[in-house]
Amino acid sequence: MYIPKIIVFCLFYCVSAFAYAEPITNIQNTGDSANRVDIVVLGDGYTAGEISSGKYANDVDTAITNIFNQEPFKEYKAFFNIHRIDVTSVDSGISKPGSPKNTALDAFYNCANTRRLICLSASGNTTARNIVTNSVDANQQDIQLVIVNDSEYGGSGGFRAVFSTHPAASDIALHELGHSFGRLADEYSLGTCTTTLEPSEVNVTLQTQRNLIKWNASGGPPNGWIEFDTQIPTTGNTSTLIPGLYIGGKYCTSGVYRATYDSKMRSLNRPFNQIGQEQLIKRIYNIVSPIDRVTPLTTTLVLREGESRTFSVISPVIDAGNRSFTTTWDIDGEIVGSGTDFTVLNQNQYADGLHTLKVVVHDPTPKIRNHTAPEESTESFKWEIDFQSIITEIVSPANNSQFTASAVTFKWTIASDATTAWLYVGSRLGGQDILNSRIGINTTAYILANLPEDGQVIYVRFWTRQAGAWSFVDYNYIANSPPT
Structure with a gap:
């Protein structure tokens, strides 16, 4: 039997394109995704039974609650939509050294030989991407989170923040959101240090001049965050959230400076500092308009x-x-x-x-x-x-129209500042042989009977007095001419 090539193509392509779509639950929907920051959460290491029992949903709810208990996410929670995608794994839990698991996203501990570092394999990242792409719309993918079904503390960052169900692990997600969503730098001093270029992130700098520090616009309050009496560079002040210029940041012990002594971008279980919160709020407003x-x-x-x-x-x-x-x-x-x-x-x-x-x-x-x-x-x-504004004019019957009877109702509007109105009707221009009548200023209609029915031209002149001066508008009509 002949099978057209397009059908063969669709049998292969359509299955591969849609095979990764999974069930979705909207945990929070506060408005159109076109004007919201949308978070999509995936799970790894959750079996069908753990999904149907509600364990996965409960773990996600707990993590989301922890995230939105901290500022600025708490204050702007209604600016977010949250979607949970039910991803089913064969095994419960994720892989650890000596204990491999068959899971949908292939998450594993001991990434890069670091016990608590949880990563997705390359194929797992591809699967996650396909699931998200085929499960939610493009404008519902602003932030992606992966929660793994293991209570041991751990996680990692990158485009998708990965974290375990450990009560403190959601703080890893917050720290990583500082990177991926807030575009904030790490403020700790471990890692590869470079001091050749000014960092692009708003929370670290090479500058030591007060008015050039990027979080100190205009050299201090009200636009900048560093008080005028705060020493630059700042030493001896170990209070977590007093803005200054503290040595060390973005993996450097010297040459790079951070905004506060400590913050979530330096240590977990700390709040975002003022500069971090400002940046995160700005990023929210990059997506969400104050007008819904x-x-x-x-x-x-x-x-x-x-x-x-x-x-x-x-x-x-x-x-x-x-x-x-x-x-x-x-x-x-x-x-x-x-x-x-x-x-x-x-x-x-x-x-x-x-x-x-x-x-x-x-x-x-x-x-x-x-x-x-x-x-x-x-x-x-x-x-x-x-x-x-209302102008003085006859609105009915229409100018240059023909009457259909010997009685006609004239209707008009009169300007609000008019004090007097007068109506002339005659057989010649400006004539008043048919009617010469003063009109009540609040009157809007007049019935004129016994008009000629011979097809002649009827002339109407509508007078008003405004600002002490008289003016008029002329109208022409054709008298009714019944058949003989």
């Missing part, structure tokens, strides 16, 4: 005199006690309101034409001192509103 959505979505609107329209903005939630986003509204650069909702009422306070309404949402966090432009924690949205 606005209404209306239409950015160009017409607002006629007397009409109103309510505009609103929704933002993620910050878990910071009394601090939340500040929201301000301005029209053409002039502040007109605050809060998440604002109503625009056209009372002829703006000239006819386009005016710009802008909402600005800002996180006034004290944890960011050195803002770049535009500020990472600020976002704005604009609408163009066409303000239209």
